[in-house]
Amino acid sequence: MKILFFSHGKRANGGAERCLLDLVKGLKQARESWEIYVVFPAKDELWEMTRPYLSGYAFIRQPWWLVRPKKRNWRKRLLFNLKKSPAIRKTRDYIREIKPDITITNTLATPIGAIASQAENIPHDWFIHEIPELARNLTYLFCEGSCLEKISSLSQRILVPSDFAGKYYTNKLSSPEKIDVVYQSVEVNPPKRTEPDQSFTIGMLGNFEPNKGQHIAIEALREVVKKYPDTRLLLIGGNNSRYAQELEKRITEYNLRQNVSIVAHTVHPHDYLIQADAALVCSGFECFGRVIVEGLKCGLPVIVPDKPFGQELIKEGYNGFLYNRESSGDLAQKIILLRQTGHLPEMKQNALKSVENRFSIPTFAEEFISIINSKKA
DSSP states (O other): OEEEEEOSOSSSOSHHHHHHHHHHHHHHHHOTTOEEEEEESSSSHHHHHHGGGOSEEEEOOOOOSEEOGGGOSHHHHHHHHHHHHHHHHHHHHHHHHHOOSEEEEOOSSOOHHHHHHHHTTOOEEEEOOOOHHHHOSOEESSOHHHHHHHHHHTOSEEEESSHHHHHHHHTTOSOGGGEEEOOOOOOOOOOOOOOOSOOOEEEEESOSSGGGOHHHHHHHHHHHHHHOTTOEEEEEEEOSSHHHHHHHHHHHHTTOTTTEEEEEOOSOTHHHHTTSSEEEOOOSOOSSOHHHHHHHHTTOOEEEESSHHHHTTOOBTTTEEEEOTTOHHHHHHHHHHHHHOTTHHHHHHHHHHHTTTOSOHHHHHHHHHHHHHHHHO
16 A cells, blocks of 8 residues: 655644654554655655655645635735646656555645646545634635535545544535544653652643634733742743744733743653643644643643533543633633642543543554545445
8 A cells, every 4th residue: 555645744843744743653553564655845854753654755845725814815826826736747746656546635724735636546535634714823715615615526535633623524515424533643752750849830732823822821820820929831832933922022021931931842842741730722723632632641631721622622620621711810710720629639640541542643543544445445
């Protein structure tokens, strides 16, 4: 079996990219004879981390039909159309070179791989990790309806990473019978937690961007320290974005320098997260709550927004808490509640129990193999 994946990302800091990395590992472990290929947009850490498991790869920049809402204009459409044909041609050339049995686009961001696969008469599956309408950080460059119709027509199978995403796209796509839910793996191998003499610490893992909501965490911390001045917030995933600069200003303005620590993006984030007492998620939307599972696998209760992606994984008071994302005050109260509860050790055990024997690489790979084999049959 030869499988060709199309990746829109070059780094390993996104959920879709980390999913691809785990899937490639799992497939190679489960089916050593299979040949796995990936088209990357450029050479970077994702290529470096997946390369040991690949039979081949190519670097082809594929234009996106998802853009920031402010950049949705005729110029962007023109630029997409100018870049589309050369990208399709290069992708078709690579498909003809390796002759895959199946191709899989690992993102909603670009249709280039799907179009090229259809042109070469190669079966194509789409693994969707995004819901632009709900995330609101990206939008379709063209009419949403026509894009969704293309997704249906260019795919023999459409994979999504959660029941919630499955229900959403069942109501959106013209061919809902093509949809399969496959829970991705979350590989967490942090060092053994020490018991340092440190203040109560909340850990938050995620690339610094508005949808991830680090600003909400800082606003909540501002309230928490009024009652518990020693509370610390550990933000993992820092970058040099304008948003990150705004966060720095807010931390200074609120006099929280002694309470907030920032760790830049790292390929080993769990080494830091494991040192916290609890994990925090402030995302406005997640197609799959990967960061929630990462927190649970580190043995941490997780405080998450009271939204479908949080409700699917967190049971109130058992392995975490749910809060109203529109209210930093509500989040502050949940952090205070976690500090005050006498059941924190029990909740940490519950966190591990709730993900025990779930979200493993072997299980993910076997479920994926079952899906593509059933379609092949």
